[in-house]
Amino acid sequence: MRRVLLLAASIVIVNAPSHARSRFDISSQNTVAGPERGQRAPIKAESEMDARLARVERWLKAVLHHKPGEPDDAAREVNGWSNSELRSLWIDTNVVVKLIRNPKAASFSIRAEGQSRSQDVHYAPADFARLRALACAADGQIGAGAIVESPRCLETLVFGRLDDELRDLARHAHASKQRGDDNYVLRRGAILEADVAMLLPHNSEPVASSGGPAPDRFRMHLADGQGTAFRQVAIHWELARMLLDFVKPSGADRAAPGRDDMVRDWYRATASWMQDREDYDDMHLDRARQIFPADPVILFLSGCQREVYAAPRIQSAVRSAVAPPGTIFGIASDRGELHHAEDYYRRALAAGSSLPELHLRFGHVLLLLEHEADAAQQLRVALEREGDPLLRYYGQLFLGAAEERLGHGDVARQTYREAAALYPNAQSPHLALSALARRLGDRATALAEMHIVFELQHADSPPDDPWWTYYRSQARNADDLLESLWRPFLTEVDR
């Protein structure tokens, strides 16, 4: 069983991209023929810029064809693009969505997550016209049955550059608008990019700075508490987050993702997925909190992530890793991370969360911070309200540790025994009982409890200690959250 942990780091980009200023010959702007579904033809282009714009077109078609939750051909095509291609896509789709929101826009300033400065992006007029055409299609302005509201899109319609698939996309986007949701490409694009990141094998390349305005993403693989590889990986999550930043909730006159339920659910579900798969990304929850500063679930997951970062497996890996120049882990010392976790849990409580599990994890963090009395109080609240055996097991185990440190040996012994009763094949309560007995001078009991631990290897059912999965058990409902997220889009596909 190999566990892989992923950490994202940021790199500061200081140079404007030369390729963003490249010129494009309008004579090469041929319509890309719509390929058969499932047999997507390679992109043919006469210049780098031509290839970039063709890729935007292909991406929009992938958005149209992708079935949420499926590693289908559309997702596979996007997954096949290189990091460099995806960075260009990030820039160009950024411009497309800005055009969707403001068709009059003519100049574009872009700032990636983690970068301190914006950078201007320039296109040759012909390239820009083509991007505008794609934006018109993505906005539902052009296509069968669509109403052309923007004069600029009318010009594009006259050019007749859109093939049937893009017209189909426009029709869907228009229909979505008619239903009151002006975010067809944004929502489905974010779903597509997240699905690529979650459902398909990761593409990675040796670490190298791109030198462009698009974000870079680095991943450290961990195994057994040590970094085993450092790679540059595709920026699908960054693309998804960028798209959702432009979501305009029903009735709003401008982008306001913080008022949109789907965006909130997307962040909840994807952040849970990351924690369940131990695929951590600081920026994901950072952005989620910027958008939803008082969401109790996002604050809870933020606390969980920081609690994970304080755990030995992460701390040991970060301490032993040599990160590429210009990158940062964004991980503090174990106590620093515990204080971050404490802060998020307090904020989640202040936001009105009634999750018993919040009290449980808050109690665990307080225990690690050596605030045993406060920890015991939180853990008792969790145990009073929680009926799930898994969470009760954690609660009893942690409460036992708190009581032991408070000098209440008898209470500690009793709570450890209750934990042992909940999971008879778990070793941790018996280790705790043994160490407690040993400390109190009772060697016979210490040895007897260790014999129970040793006997577990011969038990009929394999040893199963929930402590081993504590640091991802908070996300055990990740798959359910994703199913709920995908469901409305699947219904739309069926329709």
Next chain:
Amino acid sequence: MTLRGAFTALLLSTALSAQTQSPVFSTKVEVVRVDALVTDSGRPVLGLGPADFEVLDNGVPQAVEFVSYDQIPLNVVLAFDMSESVAGERLAHLRSAGTAVLAGLKRNDQAALVTFNNQIMLGAALTGDLGPLREAIEDVAGVGDTSLVDGVYAGITVGESDAGRALLIVFSDGLDTLSWLSSAAVLDTAKRSDVVVYAVSVGKVKADFLRDLASFSGGRLFELEKTANLSATFVSILEEFRQRYLVSYTPRGVSRDGWHRLEVRLKGKRATIKARPGYLAGPG
């Protein structure tokens, strides 16, 4: 270090019944045992008796009642990291090293095998029958995470499960990632135990826990980059342990509970002495 009662004292007496020294222990007093390596310019100093040692317990001189050298059978506990990083050549070297230790045992010595990854397992309990132990060592394979702290605790417990001088040899190529017990709790246990811990850490990890553990128990930490010479390291540990004196005394003039600072010296002789810096007594 620990305070052992009448049970230990009687066993010590039995073990030494054939020796020239015939110490008599009261069955109602507690005896402190200090395992000490005495060297001069790196060579072991031999032939020392109780009169040669000076022991200070919290600064109070104690009367050394008994000194043993290579007379009490050993209980050697091997505690091996069996996480997923222990594979291939490293695993083969570890198996060879474990087998080499078994080959170095003498009659009446015993050995045990504890392995740890997610799970703490007893590969073989303390036994003088080395056949099953060899089989257990051959069966080990790396998988999962590293519960180093839990594994060390298990090793100490196994070492204490039988009278005799207990040597715990811990091998790990990583840092703890999964233990339930805290390192502080297990260091506390080590301070209460007379099991001597020699630890072998492989790789570029900071083995702080193992360093503290070896220090508190009077043992030693070996930090290796590779495992090519692991067998030689293990054998040298066993040889060094055999060259240690077991110095015993009944504490007098000091409070029973709490931390006892220990100083072990030779009277009138130049030597380097490696022994535990103290012991913890009474309930914590």
